[in-house]
Amino acid sequence: MFLNKIQRFERIEPLKLFEQKIKHQAPNTKQQTTNHKQQNLPTILAIESSCDETSAAVCRDGVILSNLIATQKVHEQYGGVVPELASRAHMQNIVPVVDVAIKNAGISLSDISAIAFTQSPGLIGSLLVGGQFAKSMALALNVPLISVHHMQAHVLANLIDEPRPDFPFLCLTVSGGHTQIVLCESPLKMKVIGETIDDAAGEAFDKTAKMLGLPYPGGPLVDKYAKLGDASRFKFPEPQIQGLDFSFSGLKTAILYFLNNAGTSNVFKEDFAVSAEERQLFIDNNLNDICASVQNRIVSILLNKLLKASKETGIKNICIAGGVSANSGLRNSFIEMGDKFKWNTFIPKFEYCTDNAAMIAITAYYKFLAGEFAGLSVTPSARAEWS
Ligand code: KG4
Numbered sequence: 001m002f003l004n005k006i007q008r009f010e011r012i013e014p015l016k017l018f019e020q021k022i023k024h025q026a027p028n029t030k031q032q033t034t035n036h037k038q039q040n041l042p043t044i045l046a047i048e049s050s051c052d053e054t055s056a057a058v059c060r061d062g063v064i065l066s067n068l069i070a071t072q073k074v075h076e077q078y079g080g081v082v083p084e085l086a087s088r089a090h091m092q093n094i095v096p097v098v099d100v101a102i103k104n105a106g107i108s109l110s111d112i113s114a115i116a117f118t119q120s121p122g123l124i125g126s127l128l129v130g131g132q133f134a135k136s137m138a139l140a141l142n143v144p145l146i147s148v149h150h151m152q153a154h155v156l157a158n159l160i161d162e163p164r165p166d167f168p169f170l171c172l173t174v175s176g177g178h179t180q181i182v183l184c185e186s187p188l189k190m191k192v193i194g195e196t197i198d199d200a201a202g203e204a205f206d207k208t209a210k211m212l213g214l215p216y217p218g219g220p221l222v223d224k225y226a227k228l229g230d231a232s233r234f235k236f237p238e239p240q241i242q243g244l245d246f247s248f249s250g251l252k253t254a255i256l257y258f259l260n261n262a263g264t265s266n267v268f269k270e271d272f273a274v275s276a277e278e279r280q281l282f283i284d285n286n287l288n289d290i291c292a293s294v295q296n297r298i299v300s301i302l303l304n305k306l307l308k309a310s311k312e313t314g315i316k317n318i319c320i321a322g323g324v325s326a327n328s329g330l331r332n333s334f335i336e337m338g339d340k341f342k343w344n345t346f347i348p349k350f351e352y353c354t355d356n357a358a359m360i361a362i363t364a365y366y367k368f369l370a371g372e373f374a375g376l377s378v379t380p381s382a383r384a385e386w387s
């Protein structure tokens with residue numbers, strides 16, 4: 001009975017693997033593989049499974065040799081990530097993803113010096129799949145285990161390629177679950193000096209997209225339509241939050257009322273409420289301008305706080321990171337602000353902005369050098385402070 005069930009267990013969806021073109025191509029001759037082993041260069045296999053991407057990467061002596069990502073399309077129909085489906089998809093994807101990452105790096109199992117994995121924060125079921133796989137592999141290969149904090153890894157994505165920021169630097173880390181300004185003194189010494197008190201920037205994008213009837217994840221679609229729109233057409237409020245913290249929930253409510261009033265007001269006034277048909281017509285006729293105006297406000301909220309952080313700390317080496325740093329409006333405005341205030345600005349390559357194992361590998365590399373290993377008793381955690 002049980003066996004039958006297993007035999008009938010089908011893939012949730014066909015596995016689609018994405019691999020970036022790696023600048024430092026992996027050596028694929030046996031000779032080179034032997035050489036690096038003789039030189040004893042740390043070679044780390046890293047696994048990222050905190051949300052809905054199953055990713056594996058290989059890094060040798062701080063150089064990324066492969067970075068494979070399997071995205072999970074199964075969530076699209078639900079308008080958001082379904083945790084149980086994410087865990088199941090990770091279980092199905094993890095073996096082929098790791099296998100291809102190792103092959104594409106041109107290494108063999110015996111070359112691996114350590115196994116790294118995302119320990120927190122994230123969806124607990126998803127983290128458990130990556131964590132258990134990493135532990136089993138470390139045990140089987142008799143190599144150390146390295147646990148990595150996902151948000152720390154987003155920051156260190158800025159150290160993957162040249163040009164790399166000098167320390168200390170500030171990093172605006174903007175993802176689906178977090179919005180933080182991080183002061184980074186060394187690869188393993190960082191402090192969060194500002195963060196959101198409610199929604200994250202990625203959530204603001206995704207929730208806006210949902211209100212506009214766009215599919216999940218909506219951030220990239222808002223970005224796409226915003227490129228065609230007039231950002232000054234509609235005005236959305238900027239929250240007045242003390243210090244370096246952020247808030248996006250007021251903006252979300254303003255957008256909801258704005259749409260329900262077909263653009264006549266950002267505040268709730270029953271007199272202005274329009275029918276569902278009128279609301280849809282308003283969206284259809286103004287989609288590009290709405291996306292551009294909302295994006296413009298999200299970007300200005302983020303960058304105004306980053307400017308404040310730079311003024312308060314005197315730090316001018318400034319990075320952005322996380323899924324929302326893939327946003328073209330944020331990238332452009334960040335560069336413009338950097339030129340204006342004479343910052344040294346850094347943005348990870350597009351594929352290192354959204355969730356990926358290369359950033360886990362680079363963080364693990366610095367932990368390896370510092371001798372920061374985890375015991376096999378380490379457990380994933382949905383929420384966690386900086387490690
Ligand atoms: O860092 P990430 O890949 O995963 C988390 O750790 O959360 O970030 C995902 C978030 C989602 O909210 C997604 O909509 C947003 O990043 N995102 C974007 C863009 N690309 C991804 N938001 C705006 N514009 C984009 N181009």
Ligand code: ZN
Binds near residue numbers: 154
């Ligand atoms: Zn992330």
